[in-house]
Amino acid sequence: GSQISWESRFARRAARITSSTIRELLKMAQQPGMITFSGGLPAPELFPAEAMAQASARLLREKANQALQYSTTEGYPALREWVAARLPGTQPDQVLMVSGSQQALDLLGKIFIDVGSPVAVESPTYMGALSAFNPYEPEYLSIAMDEEGMIPEALEAVLQRGPRFVYALPTFQNPSGRLMSLERRRKLVELADKYSVPIVEDDAYAELYYSDQKLPTLYSLDQQMRGGGEGNVIYLSTFSKTLAPGLRVAYAAGPRAVIHKLVQAKQGADLHTGSLNQMLVYEMVKYGLEEQLSKIRQTYTARRDVMLEALAQHLPKGIVWNQPKGGMFIWVQLPQGMDAVSLFKKALEQKVTFVPGQPFHADGSGHNTLRLSFSNAEPELIREGIRRLGRAAEEEMELV
Ligand SMILES: Cc1ncc(COP(=O)(O)O)c(CN[C@@H](CCCC(=O)O)C(=O)O)c1O
Numbered sequence: 001g002s003q004i005s006w007e008s009r010f011a012r013r014a015a016r017i018t019s020s021t022i023r024e025l026l027k028m029a030q031q032p033g034m035i036t037f038s039g040g041l042p043a044p045e046l047f048p049a050e051a052m053a054q055a056s057a058r059l060l061r062e063k064a065n066q067a068l069q070y071s072t073t074e075g076y077p078a079l080r081e082w083v084a085a086r087l088p089g090t091q092p093d094q095v096l097m098v099s100g101s102q103q104a105l106d107l108l109g110k111i112f113i114d115v116g117s118p119v120a121v122e123s124p125t126y127m128g129a130l131s132a133f134n135p136y137e138p139e140y141l142s143i144a145m146d147e148e149g150m151i152p153e154a155l156e157a158v159l160q161r162g163p164r165f166v167y168a169l170p171t172f173q174n175p176s177g178r179l180m181s182l183e184r185r186r187k188l189v190e191l192a193d194k195y196s197v198p199i200v201e202d203d204a205y206a207e208l209y210y211s212d213q214k215l216p217t218l219y220s221l222d223q224q225m226r227g228g229g230e231g232n233v234i235y236l237s238t239f240s241k242t243l244a245p246g247l248r249v250a251y252a253a254g255p256r257a258v259i260h261k262l263v264q265a266k267q268g269a270d271l272h273t274g275s276l277n278q279m280l281v282y283e284m285v286k287y288g289l290e291e292q293l294s295k296i297r298q299t300y301t302a303r304r305d306v307m308l309e310a311l312a313q314h315l316p317k318g319i320v321w322n323q324p325k326g327g328m329f330i331w332v333q334l335p336q337g338m339d340a341v342s343l344f345k346k347a348l349e350q351k352v353t354f355v356p357g358q359p360f361h362a363d364g365s366g367h368n369t370l371r372l373s374f375s376n377a378e379p380e381l382i383r384e385g386i387r388r389l390g391r392a393a394e395e396e397m398e399l400v
Contacts, residue, residue, distance in 0.1 A: 016134040021127060021359040029353055035385035036353045040174060040241075040328045041376040043299055047244050048284060048292060055283040059276065067276040073263050075251070076278035082285060083251050087235065089223045094230075096259050098266065099273045101204060101238040101250040105132035107265045108200055108234065108252075112164045113138045120163040122150060124331075124360035124369065126174045126202065129167055138164070140362035147322075149173075149180030152187045159195040165234075166197055170218055172205040172327025175360045175371040179325055182215055189221045193232055198258075203237045207293050209326040210301040219253070230255040239281050241328070242289055242296065247277040300328065300375055306382045307374040314390030316397050321372075328375040331357075334368040338396060343370070346392035352385045 022039055029036035059067045074080065075097025084092040098104045105128065113119060113136035121129070123142040130140075141163055144154040149170060159166070168188065170180035180188075192199050201218045216224075222231040231254070238250035252262055266272070284292075307330060311321055318335040332354075334340060340356040347353060357369025374382060 013135045013137060016137055018131075018134070020131050022355055025353055025355060028348070031351075034351050034353060035377065035381050035388065037372040037374070037377065037382075037385060037389075038353045038355050039376070040373050042241055042245060042296070042328075043303075043376055046292070046296055046299060052244075052280060052284065056276065056280050059279050059283065063279065067279050069275060071272050071275040071278070073267050073272045075273060076275070076282060078286070079249075079278050079282040080251075082282060083253065087253050088220045089228045089231075090253055094256055094259055095251055095253045096262050096266065097273050097278055098250050098252055098262075099270060100240065100245075100248045101202065101236045101252075102128055102132065103248075103266070103269070103273075104236050104250060104252040104262070105129050105202075107262050107269065108165070109133040109136045109138075110265050111258075111261045112198075118161055118163040120155075120158045120166040120197070121362050122168065122173065123363060124175055124357060124366055125167065125362065126169060127359045129202065130359070130362055133167075142361070142363040145176070145178065147178065149178055149184040150188060152184070152191070155188060156191055159191055159197050162195070163197055165200050166192060167200045167202065168218060169202045169204075171203055171215065172208060172324060172329075174204065174327065175329050175355070175357065175369075176331045177322050177324030177327050177329050179215065185215065185218055185221055189218055189225055189233070193222070193225065196232070199233045201233050201235050203235060204241055205327040206237055207242050207289075208296065208300060208328065210297055210304065211325045234258055239285070242293060243281060243284055247274070247281060249273060249277050249281045303374045303377070303379060303382060304330070306379040307372065307386060310383045310386035314387050316390070316393050318397070319393060328373050330372045330374060332370045332372060334370070334393075335397075336368060339367050340370040341367070343392060343396045346395050347389055350388040350392045352388040352392070354389070 025038040029038055080092040080095045083095045084090045109132050113133060115137040117138050118141050119133060119138040120141045120143055122145055141158045141161060143150045143158050170185055172179060199218055203217060219233040219235040222233045234254035236252050321330050321332040324330060344356050355371040357366040357371060
């Protein structure tokens with residue numbers, strides 16, 4: 001027969017499945033001599049590779065049957081218990097181990113979103129969440145933010161439209177780096193309860209704080225407000241930023257009815273997260289992660305400071321950026337009328353990459369924004385990369 005036109009054969013939802021900008025840009029970063037500030041990649045030199053080599057060899061010698069066999073969808077029991085013990089008022093049967101929090105986002109889309117369902121997101125928000133939700137064809141309601149996080153009036157107006165859930169990143173938000181203030185956290189939890197709209201709290205960067213002490217999670221504030229018992233917050237976090245993203249081990253915690261439905265959805269997706277990888281993560285965290293975490297905080301604080309200093313030195317006037325207190329990203333605003341994609345092309349010629357900010361905006365805005373990741377480049381490369389970015393920005397500004 002004639003050549004099949006596959007586009008016409010795909011399901012309707014396939015039209016909402018498009019490339020991840022970050023993943024596509026990461027491919028470009030492979031070019032020789034390129035300095036990349038694109039992916040939120042942990043510093044590989046901090047991976048505890050030697051300890052993992054020994055632990056996995058031991059697991060395969062002593063527990064091969066368990067490590068190499070199919071395991072339960074809910075996850076490795078000892079790891080679920082470890083996670084539950086660190087979350088207020090949470091039992092192990094309220095925790096599901098997932099293959100990266102990216103999978104949790106996909107499964108949450110699958111169980112909560114119908115075609116046209118309203119879903120509330122921050123502006124900007126994590127583009128990977130939009131990629132996970134898009135195939136389920138939601139209608140996004142963007143919540144305006146200021147430096148302290150969601151603006152209460154904007155949030156309340158969105159909640160009155162009955163979204164299926166609010167997707168919130170209160171701690172070192174990807175991409176803006178914002179830390180939601182305690183007052184705004186309380187406001188969000190109270191308003192979500194008032195309108196009985198669930199909150200999905202994506203806490204990927206919880207441990208990557210570089211100055212003030214940690215603020216309480218939405219999950220814990222919700223528990224306090226209710227005096228314990230099951231709450232209104234579905235909490236996500238991951239071992240990608242503290243241990244190793246290549247292991248693809250993360251977790252979701254929350255009300256039993258939600259976790260149970262996520263388990264059923266995961267059974268249909270991948271049966272379970274890698275048995276060996278979960279057992280390896282448990283071996284690495286069971287005695288605590290403090291030593292690993294302090295190494296990470298020290299390294300990323302230094303890299304953040306080098307990047308901030310280089311930005312001040314090399315970027316032309318009119319370009320502004322935040323001073324993140326944690327996380328992996330610096331969020332840059334170009335003057336109105338300047339386009340980050342056009343700057344990206346000039347930067348590529350200078351052999352430096354970043355992530356243009358528009359894909360982080362569900363409402364299509366943000367053409368003059370861009371995200372820089374400072375976690376995965378040595379200080380000297382950061383200085384050189386920002387110097388190159390400065391040159392590209394000078395060129396671009398002459399045209400505007
Ligand atoms: C807020 C937020 N939520 C979930 C994830 C995905 O983390 P997992 O590794 O799936 O646990 C991430 C990871 N995002 C990185 C990594 C994605 C890079 C890549 O696609 O390789 C980034 O924004 O660059 C995140 O920032």
